[in-house]
Amino acid sequence: MVRMLRPFTRAVTYTRWLHLFVACVWPTIWALIDSSRMYVAVAVLALAGLVPAMRTAEGMQADTLLLGRRPGVENPRSPGSAKNPEIPESAGSARYAEIVSTPAASWGDRGRTVLWLQCRLFLGSAVAILTIHLPMLATDLAATARGGTPDPATFVQVPGQHWWHALLIPLPIVLLAGVVVGAGRLITVLALRLLGPSPAERLAALESRTEQLLERTRIARELHDTIGHALTVAVVQAGAARTVRDPAFTDRALEAIEETGRTALEDLDRVLGILREPERPVSSRPTLVEADRLLESARASGVKVDAEVTGPLETVPGPVSREGYRILQESLTNVLRHAGPVPARARVRVADGTLLLEIRNPLAGETPGPGRGSGLRGIRERAALLGGRARTGPDEGDWLVRAELPLG
Structure with a gap:
C-alpha cells in the first residue's frame, strides 16, 4: 500500500499531470472556434514541429515538468550524478537518458519533434477527458445508489435506485489515480525517446x-x-x-x-x-x-x-x-x-x-x-x-x- 501511494507524495507526479493538461490548450481553443475541423489543428501542430525552435520550447517544458529538474541543475541522468527516484525505471534504459533543449539541427530531429507533439496531443486529450469524466462517474454512481438521476453527459445512464452502486464509487477514483501515474510515466518515456539527444549529439x-x-x-x-x-x-x-x-x-x-x-x-x-x-x-x-x-x-x-x-x-x-x-x-x-x-x-x-x-x-x-x-x-x-x-x-x-x- 505504501509503495502504491508513494508516487502521490512526489511533486513530479502532479507536474506531469499538468504537462498533459497543457497539451489540450490548443485543441480546446480550436474547438471553440470550429470543432468540425479539428484535423486542421492537428496539421498546424505538425507544421509547428518543423520549426527548429519548437524543440527548444518543448524540451525545456518537458525537462522541468516531466523530469522535475530545476533550471541550472545538473541533469539527473548525466554521468557521475546520483540516480533520481523521480524518473521511472522504464525511462532510464539508456544509461545517460536526458531531454535536450537545443534547436533541431536535422530533419530527423524535426520529425521526432512532430511525432512528439502528436503523441502529446492525443495522450493529453485522453487524460484530460478521463480526468473530467471519472470523477463525474463517481458522482453518478453515488446518485444512482440514492435513486437519483444521472448526468446525461456522463457514462452511467441507469435510471432508478441501485444501492450496490455505492460499492463501485471508489473504482473511478482509483482508476483516475492509475491513469495519472501511468500516463505520466508513459509521456516521460516518450519525451526521453523523442526529445532526447540524436545519435550525432550523443x-x-x-x-x-x-x-x-x-x-x-x-x-x-x-x-x-x-x-x-x-x-x-x-x-x-x-x-x-x-x-x-x-x-x-x-x-x-x-x-x-x-x-x-x-x-x-x-x-x-x-x-x-x-x-x-x-x-x-x-x-x-x-x-x-x-x-x-x-x-x-x-x-x-x-x-x-x-x-x-x-x-x-x-x-x-x-x-x-x-x-x-x-x-x-x-x-x-x-x-x-x-x-x-x-x-x-x-x-x-x-x-x-x-x-x-x-x-x-x-x-x-x-x-x-x-x-x-x-x-x-x-x-x-x-x-x-x-x-x-x-x-x-x-x-x-x-x-x-x-x-x-x-x-x-
Missing part, C-alpha cells in the same frame, strides 16, 4: 566527455611525475645527509632539495594554472633541451648518471620533446626510488625520424614488475599517445626503460 557528448577524461589523466600524470620526482629527490638527499653526517655534504643536499622543490613548485603552479585557465597553452612545460637539469638533479642525489645525448634536441617537435622529458624524469625517479644511488646510463638519441630514450641501471633493492606502478604505466601511455612504443622491465641484469617516439 556522439558529440561522448567525444567531449572523452576529451575531459584524457585531460584529467594528463594532468594527473603531470602531477605524479613532477611531485613524485621532487619528493623522491628530497627523501634520498635527506636520508643521505643524515647518514653521512658531513656538513659539506649536508649543504649540497639541502641545495639540491631546495632546487628540486623550487622546480616542483613552478610545475605545480603551471598545472594549477591550466586547471584554472584551460585555454592556457602548454608550451611552458619543460622539454628535452632542459634535460641537463634532470641529470644534474639525479647526480646530486647520489646517482652516477652516464649520459649520452646525440642529435639535435632543439629540432624535436614540442609535444614529443615535452613527453620525452617526462619519460626521462620518471625513469630517473624510479632509479632513485627503487635502486638508490647506483650507476645509471641514460641515452638520448635523435636520428632517422625517431627520438630514442634508453635508461639502464643495475637491479637492486625493490624493482617494480613490468606491469606495476602508475609511473611505468604513464611512460607507456605517453609513448602510445604519440604513436610510439615503450618497454620497461629487466634486461640482462639491468632495469631498462626504452622508449621510441616518432618525430613525425
Whole structure:
C-alpha cells in the first residue's frame, strides 16, 4: 500500500499531470472556434514541429515538468550524478537518458519533434477527458445508489435506485489515480525517446566527455611525475645527509632539495594554472633541451648518471620533446626510488625520424614488475599517445626503460 501511494507524495507526479493538461490548450481553443475541423489543428501542430525552435520550447517544458529538474541543475541522468527516484525505471534504459533543449539541427530531429507533439496531443486529450469524466462517474454512481438521476453527459445512464452502486464509487477514483501515474510515466518515456539527444549529439557528448577524461589523466600524470620526482629527490638527499653526517655534504643536499622543490613548485603552479585557465597553452612545460637539469638533479642525489645525448634536441617537435622529458624524469625517479644511488646510463638519441630514450641501471633493492606502478604505466601511455612504443622491465641484469617516439 505504501509503495502504491508513494508516487502521490512526489511533486513530479502532479507536474506531469499538468504537462498533459497543457497539451489540450490548443485543441480546446480550436474547438471553440470550429470543432468540425479539428484535423486542421492537428496539421498546424505538425507544421509547428518543423520549426527548429519548437524543440527548444518543448524540451525545456518537458525537462522541468516531466523530469522535475530545476533550471541550472545538473541533469539527473548525466554521468557521475546520483540516480533520481523521480524518473521511472522504464525511462532510464539508456544509461545517460536526458531531454535536450537545443534547436533541431536535422530533419530527423524535426520529425521526432512532430511525432512528439502528436503523441502529446492525443495522450493529453485522453487524460484530460478521463480526468473530467471519472470523477463525474463517481458522482453518478453515488446518485444512482440514492435513486437519483444521472448526468446525461456522463457514462452511467441507469435510471432508478441501485444501492450496490455505492460499492463501485471508489473504482473511478482509483482508476483516475492509475491513469495519472501511468500516463505520466508513459509521456516521460516518450519525451526521453523523442526529445532526447540524436545519435550525432550523443556522439558529440561522448567525444567531449572523452576529451575531459584524457585531460584529467594528463594532468594527473603531470602531477605524479613532477611531485613524485621532487619528493623522491628530497627523501634520498635527506636520508643521505643524515647518514653521512658531513656538513659539506649536508649543504649540497639541502641545495639540491631546495632546487628540486623550487622546480616542483613552478610545475605545480603551471598545472594549477591550466586547471584554472584551460585555454592556457602548454608550451611552458619543460622539454628535452632542459634535460641537463634532470641529470644534474639525479647526480646530486647520489646517482652516477652516464649520459649520452646525440642529435639535435632543439629540432624535436614540442609535444614529443615535452613527453620525452617526462619519460626521462620518471625513469630517473624510479632509479632513485627503487635502486638508490647506483650507476645509471641514460641515452638520448635523435636520428632517422625517431627520438630514442634508453635508461639502464643495475637491479637492486625493490624493482617494480613490468606491469606495476602508475609511473611505468604513464611512460607507456605517453609513448602510445604519440604513436610510439615503450618497454620497461629487466634486461640482462639491468632495469631498462626504452622508449621510441616518432618525430613525425
